[in-house]
Amino acid sequence: MQFLKEEVRERIVEAALTVFAAQGFAGASMAGIAAEAGISAGNIYRYFGTKEELFDAAVPEAFVQKLSTFFTRRIHAMAGVRDVGDLPGKNAYSGISEAFVAFALANRRRVIILLARSEGSSRHAFPDELLSLLMGLAQNYGRSIGRDFRSRPQRRFTLQLIYQAFLQAMVHLLETYPDDDEFRIALDDYQHFHLAGLKAFFAHE
Amino acid sequence: MQFLKEEVRERIVEAALTVFAAQGFAGASMAGIAAEAGISAGNIYRYFGTKEELFDAAVPEAFVQKLSTFFTRRIHAMAGVRDVGDLPGKNAYSGISEAFVAFALANRRRVIILLARSEGSSRHAFPDELLSLLMGLAQNYGRSIGRDFRSRPQRRFTLQLIYQAFLQAMVHLLETYPDDDEFRIALDDYQHFHLAGLKAFFAHE
């Protein structure tokens, strides 16, 4: 065969996802990833020039975009909900949310890595960037219901903390519940807290 | 160049707190800490035998104990509140809380390190241990208001996520607001969310 075997590349990426999710980018060693993939460390470099490049292949730009999009959609959807306290229920919001959950479950390790294990990698700023994005949207939503945070950075930051908490909850839930259904139930439970808090946040002042 | 041993020792501890808080224990290098302190790496060893020892000097056992105590008191205080939704207000809870906040503000970097940057150090288990402690107390509180989670690990886990979120919020707030008053206001704002969510959590089922 003259060409790099796609299957090996895939094995490496799989191994990288597992090891990065478990130990973080900085904590992972190329030897450890190679062992997980069942190949030699040197061989990884046939497929990926550097550890960074491997990371970018394991968590590609496209995925990063998609995850951002899903999160922002989730917020957008919120804009169509009159009262966050209604949630969760069988409305547009939940529908989108389900798609989002399905996406996260289909990409457990990538989500974990991006949200909590990217230190040292090219995506180390992702959680912060995602939050900024979410803040921008939340602000719009806020305005739409008569809450303008533009001149109140502090309330914006609180909102950021709330979402940050949500992201971390996602990570811990993904790590704790290997079973998809159990994950959904547990996420619902956390959302109950999250949305009740959020309602209070928006009700405030 | 420097002659006051205590002053240099203090400079090293200061530098260590800064670098550990910024890069984590594992991510920090003795050379980096030395540079931050304006001395040579070797010189650190005249003051602290190992990186671990430096960490323990920067974040001493007594401090760890005190932080645990403050957190648990905070929860205990909650037990005296009939309805978590009342909070925060001018009651016993707030009083204790203020002492806790003052303590955290006086030890910003130490709190940050313990709650979020201790990987690789002797205190790497602190966040988990603190959470366990908090879970135990929260469970007691739950029982006192007729909510027994002993046979419901999933709800217990949700509660853990809620407290984990609170700890992370503390960290982010400390990192974001160098001004003490702004920190207090922002923390209050987050607590509004936290306690409203908590009330809903306990009301549930």
Add this chain to the structure above:
Amino acid sequence: MQFLKEEVRERIVEAALTVFAAQGFAGASMAGIAAEAGISAGNIYRYFGTKEELFDAAVPEAFVQKLSTFFTRRIHAMAGVRDVGDLPGKNAYSGISEAFVAFALANRRRVIILLARSEGSSRHAFPDELLSLLMGLAQNYGRSIGRDFRSRPQRRFTLQLIYQAFLQAMVHLLETYPDDDEFRIALDDYQHFHLAGLKAFFAHE
């Protein structure tokens, strides 16, 4: 550059034996051993996890045991000889002794290291332990010919010096005579002195 892992491993062990025998365990540097082996210092760690581990591979437990056994056998054999002054000759003693000599010649550097260059290593106590062992046996022999040193620490110490001298003589002979036959002749010559002195020692008082 090198591809036969076993061969390189062997080269490293060889280099370690040479450098340890020449400079002692503590005095040897991994860089020095690497240079002797013609590789980089870091590469040694692909084969041996620590300097200690390299030492243990170069001078394995089994070898240590065997050397102890040979020495004690030698002494035991002496017990079967009526008069140490008869030696050396064509008797059981010489036979055992020859096996012992052959063993030492086949393991020159290892014997040198164990008897005189082990400071800082896991075997640093070997010479003392071996001497204790020899003292125990020599004391038994002494009693068998009516000489009890149990209550005479000073004579026991003299005996220890005698055996210590024998061990050092072994080391110096191994270092001086690369030719096996010459070594044997020289050792015989030293033994002539040793046994004559020993005979006088036991005859005394």
Add this chain to the structure above:
Amino acid sequence: MQFLKEEVRERIVEAALTVFAAQGFAGASMAGIAAEAGISAGNIYRYFGTKEELFDAAVPEAFVQKLSTFFTRRIHAMAGVRDVGDLPGKNAYSGISEAFVAFALANRRRVIILLARSEGSSRHAFPDELLSLLMGLAQNYGRSIGRDFRSRPQRRFTLQLIYQAFLQAMVHLLETYPDDDEFRIALDDYQHFHLAGLKAFFAHE
């Protein structure tokens, strides 16, 4: 005071002797010597430019010469003794020997250092050089009693081993018996062995 205090210099030398004798030249640290002397490490450098220089001051050329001389005299004296087996007794040999013993007792640590702890220092070759010297003399003595070793390097080497053993015995005895009288008695006991062996050595062939 404008001049370096002789007393401090003396304290440093004393400390150096103690530490070198206990840990060897290479194993000793300047900080350890300073601690033993009750001064600061830096201050040593007011008196001695380097560790080497301190060693040379603690074990001066003159002392090295003197020790060599004593040893060679001891051998010369042997030349006046018809039969080494006569020894030890009240003859010329013993007389000299007593002066030698007194000298060694008056310079315990220096003797120990030169004979067994000089590795890494400028005198690391002293034991070998001393032995060479002794061999030269022993050869002369040998010729005087009809034993010519000039063409028999191997016998010369055996003789070297015998003296090497004697030197090591001196060291061990000095380390073991802090009491001068006990040292003398123990040395006599060893000499009994030594001389009996030596007699046999010379009788041989």
Add this chain to the structure above:
DNA sequence: AATGAATGAGATTTCATTCAT
């Protein structure tokens, strides 16, 4: 294509030596 041996930079730590006071 793959191996895995090899390198070299960097991390922690020690210690002889220098230097500011």
Add this chain to the structure above:
DNA sequence: AATGAATGAAATCTCATTCAT
């Protein structure tokens, strides 16, 4: 004269990356 703080080189060990086969 003395202190002891400070430096810097060297040692052990790790690991991303390169290279010979």
